[in-house]
Amino acid sequence: MKNIIEILKEKDIAPSMQRIKILEYLQNYKTHPTADMIYQALADEMPTLSKTTVYNTLKTFTEKGVLVALSLFENEVRYEYTKEPHIHFKCTKCGRIYDVLKTFKCLKNENIEGHQVIEHHVNLRGICKNCLEKVED
């Protein structure tokens, strides 16, 4: 795995304890967490961490292209590190978000009805594998 400090420097972001921990968390836990989830997860080992810093850091990372901010359903912002082409599936039962393979053509940089596409997001919602199995029991 690429060194976190390297990644930050490449994007002109000064490394700091807080920034490293937050990016590390997003690399390790691919759960598409909200700002608050990240804060809760790190607060134990970083008692002086403030939510403002989490928000600031996520904003910086998103602006510099380190992270992607997702607006899926229910009006919540979630963050992810991976930028491999994929789409999102959110389970209405357990709330978990899955990355699934993008099987169709990406419209990025294409022209659609005269509009120039820069981002292309596909969001699915339904019942996930896990929850389907539970119902069958």
Place this chain on the structure above:
Amino acid sequence: MKNIIEILKEKDIAPSMQRIKILEYLQNYKTHPTADMIYQALADEMPTLSKTTVYNTLKTFTEKGVLVALSLFENEVRYEYTKEPHIHFKCTKCGRIYDVLKTFKCLKNENIEGHQVIEHHVNLRGICKNCLEKVED
């Protein structure tokens, strides 16, 4: 155009002045407005209208399947009446949201990697036709 009262009755929603006006607004102005935009637009001719009622009504309509709530970008909830298959394009310059034709296969009711899909949303972002032309001037 189908009578609004008919539509409401079909969905077991008791018609009221407020509900009719709100649905009428969404039928007439296909701008994918937020709750606040709807409130602002109607407040003039309905001085006693409350924002709570707008929120209540949009919630009811969405639950009963009269409207669809969209989570596009920037963490804002927008509402639309049409349910013809289409996808959304949001312009990063002017903020306008366009409906564009869905040219690829809908995954609704299909099984993707074991997950059962109920909803399928495609969101594009970029520079719209209008704003592209303005830059060229």
Place this chain on the structure above:
DNA sequence: ATCATTGCAAACACTTTGCATACGC
């Protein structure tokens, strides 16, 4: 008379802002 809808005020959750302190080169 009964039951649902409305609308005010207050509460709430999430996010941003202002500013003083602390940190790192």
Place this chain on the structure above:
DNA sequence: GCGTATGCAAAGTGTTTGCAATGAT
């Protein structure tokens, strides 16, 4: 020492809740 990052408290948004007043049958 200087410029940036941090973090507290407060303010700002968007939305929901509690409850009394209103409206419809």
